[in-house]
Amino acid sequence: MTVSTTTPPRSLDDPGLGDRYLRLVGDGDEYGAIEIVTALLDNGVPPARLMLDLIARTQRRVGELWATNDWSIAREHAATAISERALATVSARTPVRPTRGRITVACVDGEWHAVPVRIIGEILRLDGWRVDFLGANVPGPHLVTHLHQTGPDAVALSCMLATRLPRAHAAITACRSVGVPVIAGGPGFGPDGRWAHRLGADAWAAGAEGAVQRLARDWPPQIDDPYQTGFLGDDEYTYLVRHRGELVSTAVTRLTAAYPPMSGYSQRQHDSTVEDLGHVVDFLAAALYVADDLVFTDFVGWTARVLEARRVPPVALQIGLTLIRDQLRDFPSAVAILDAGVATLRE
Known part of the structure; x- marks a missing residue:
C-alpha cells in the first residue's frame, strides 16, 4: 500500500511518504512538497522530526542519486532549493522565543553545502537559542567581525568536505582567540570529529540533536590558549x-x-x-x-x-x-x- 498522491499525509509513518516527497522535489514540484510539510505540521508532527526524518533524509537521498549519476547536477540543485523552502515553511510556522543564549551558525569558508547547517540552526532555534544563521561560504575575517558585533555564546561551524579543513582551522582559531567557543559538525571533520579536536574545536556533534545535547551540558567550556593548536601543516x-x-x-x-x-x-x-x-x-x-x-x-x-x-x-x-x-x-x-x-x- 502506498500513500495517494492527493491524500494529505497524517504521519511520517505513512507508507510511501518518503518516496512521494522525493518524487515531488525531484520533479521540481515546490507546491506539492510544501503541501506535504504543511499537512504534517497541521497533524501535529513535531517540527524537529519533520526536518530530520523527512527533509534531511530526503536531501541525503538526493545526494546519493547525484553520486550514482541518476540525477543531474541541475536536478539536484532544484531539489535542494525546494528543501530550503520547506525548511523556511517549518520555521515560519514554529516561532519560538529565545530563552537560552545566542549562537552563530555558519559554514566554513569555501563550503557551499548550507542545508545541513540550516537544519542545525533551526533545531537549535526550537531549543530556545537565538540563532544568527550566516549560511554558506563565510570568510573567516567576516565571521570574526560578526562575533565582535553580536557577542554570541558559541559558534556552530559546519564542514562537509575535508578539503576545507585548513580554512576551518583558521576560523576555529580566530573564534577562540576572541573568546567564543566553537562546536564543530559535519563529515568534513572526520569520523567521530577526530579532526575537529585536532584543529582546536571545543566540542563536536554528529548532528543537530547531538549539538543540542552538547550545548545543554557543561557549556561554555573553558577556552585554553587557542594558539596551542594554531599551527598545523608542514x-x-x-x-x-x-x-x-x-x-x-x-x-x-x-x-x-x-x-x-x-x-x-x-x-x-x-x-x-x-x-x-x-x-x-x-x-x-x-x-x-x-x-x-x-x-x-x-x-x-x-x-x-x-x-x-x-x-x-x-x-x-x-x-x-x-x-x-x-x-x-x-x-x-x-x-x-x-x-x-x-x-x-x-x-
Whole structure:
C-alpha cells in the first residue's frame, strides 16, 4: 500500500511518504512538497522530526542519486532549493522565543553545502537559542567581525568536505582567540570529529540533536590558549598548495599518453578530468595538513564509486594518482598517502 498522491499525509509513518516527497522535489514540484510539510505540521508532527526524518533524509537521498549519476547536477540543485523552502515553511510556522543564549551558525569558508547547517540552526532555534544563521561560504575575517558585533555564546561551524579543513582551522582559531567557543559538525571533520579536536574545536556533534545535547551540558567550556593548536601543516603541505596548478597541469598532459581513451574526450570530459585531478591534490593537501591518510583514502574510495557510475574505470583514477606521485618523489609523506590511495583502489 502506498500513500495517494492527493491524500494529505497524517504521519511520517505513512507508507510511501518518503518516496512521494522525493518524487515531488525531484520533479521540481515546490507546491506539492510544501503541501506535504504543511499537512504534517497541521497533524501535529513535531517540527524537529519533520526536518530530520523527512527533509534531511530526503536531501541525503538526493545526494546519493547525484553520486550514482541518476540525477543531474541541475536536478539536484532544484531539489535542494525546494528543501530550503520547506525548511523556511517549518520555521515560519514554529516561532519560538529565545530563552537560552545566542549562537552563530555558519559554514566554513569555501563550503557551499548550507542545508545541513540550516537544519542545525533551526533545531537549535526550537531549543530556545537565538540563532544568527550566516549560511554558506563565510570568510573567516567576516565571521570574526560578526562575533565582535553580536557577542554570541558559541559558534556552530559546519564542514562537509575535508578539503576545507585548513580554512576551518583558521576560523576555529580566530573564534577562540576572541573568546567564543566553537562546536564543530559535519563529515568534513572526520569520523567521530577526530579532526575537529585536532584543529582546536571545543566540542563536536554528529548532528543537530547531538549539538543540542552538547550545548545543554557543561557549556561554555573553558577556552585554553587557542594558539596551542594554531599551527598545523608542514613543508610538504606548503609545497603542495603553492604548486597545485603545476601538479595538475603536468598530470593532465601526461595522462593523455598514459590513458589512451582520454584522447577521445570531449571538452566537457576533459574539463571534468582537470577538476578531478584538482580534487586529488586538494584532498592530499588536507591529509598532509592533519597528518592522517584517512582523509585521502576515504576520498579515493568515494571518487572511484562516483566515476564508475559515470563509466570511468578505476584504472583511470589509479593512473592519475600515479602521475601526481611521480611529481612528488622527494616528499615521503605525500608519497605514502598516495600509495595508500592506490592500495584502496586495488582493494
